[in-house]
Amino acid sequence: MLNLVFLVVVSMMIAMVLSADKGLDITAATAAPGSGNAAGAEAILVRVRADGTLLVDGKSLESERIAGYLKSKIDPGSSPATISRPVLLRPDADAPYGTIVDALDELRQVRARLRLGAELHISLAMHSESASALAR
C-alpha cells in the first residue's frame, strides 16, 4: 500500500510538471524605459524584418549566429564575461510573431552559450511607443 501511495504521489508530481504551461517571461523586456532595465549605453539593435530575416546592427545574420556576433560585444577585461550594452529587439510591424519569439529565445540562450556572468538586458521595442526612447 505504501508503495502504491508513493507511486501515485510521484505520478502526481510528474503530471504537474508536464501539465504546466510554458512560455517566455517578457515582463522585464517590455518594462517602461527608465525602469532599470536598459543601461545608458548604446543598444545592440536586432531588427526582425517582415520576411523573418534578422539584421543585427545592420548586418544580416541567421538567428543561430547571434551568439557568435555578440561574443565580440563582451566588455573587454570583464570577469566573468559581461555584455553591458542592452539589446534592443525591434520587429517590423509585419514580421511574423514566431520569428520574434525565435530571436528572443536565441538571445535568452546567449548567457549560457558565452558563459556570461549576467543575463543580457533585452528590450522589446514597441511600435505603439517611441522605440528610440527605449534605445536611447
Place this chain on the structure above:
Amino acid sequence: MSAADPAGRPEPDVIRARQRVRQSQLSVPTAAMAGLVLLLVTIVLVVYRPDVDRALVDLPRTIVCDTVPRGAAVISIDRGGMMRASAGVDASAPVANVDELERFVADVVSRDPTRPFVIKADRNTRYELVDRVIAALRASRAGAIYLLAGQRLIDEVG
C-alpha cells in the same frame, strides 16, 4: 501431534485459526480503498486544469521556457487575427478591438494587480497585433507578461 480429538473433531485452536483465515479472506479493505480513491480525486483536482482558451493556434516553440503561473489571464490571437480574452477562470470570450481589450485588462488588473497575463498567439500572426496587446497590458500596468510557447526539442535544434 494430532489436530483432532478421538471423535474426529478439530482442536479449538485449529478452529479459531481457520476462522481467522476465513475472516481475513472475506473482509473488504474499505478503509484502504477509500483512502486510495480520496488520493486519486485529490490528484485529479490538483493536476487537472481546465483550458480557459480553446483558440486553435500554432504556437512558437522555444528552448528557454519559463513556467507560466496557474490562473494567469489569457489573451489569444489566432491566425486570422481574432482576439479572445479570459481572466483565467472562465472560458475566453471574443474581443472586438483593442479598446475593448484595454478595458478588459484594466478590469482584471483592478481586481488583482498581481495577476499574470499570457499572450497566446499563432506563430504566423503579424507582430503589430501582439504589439498592441503588449501595449494594452503595459498601459494598464499589468504584472508579469508571458508569451506562451511550446517546448522545442533538442532534435529540432540546428
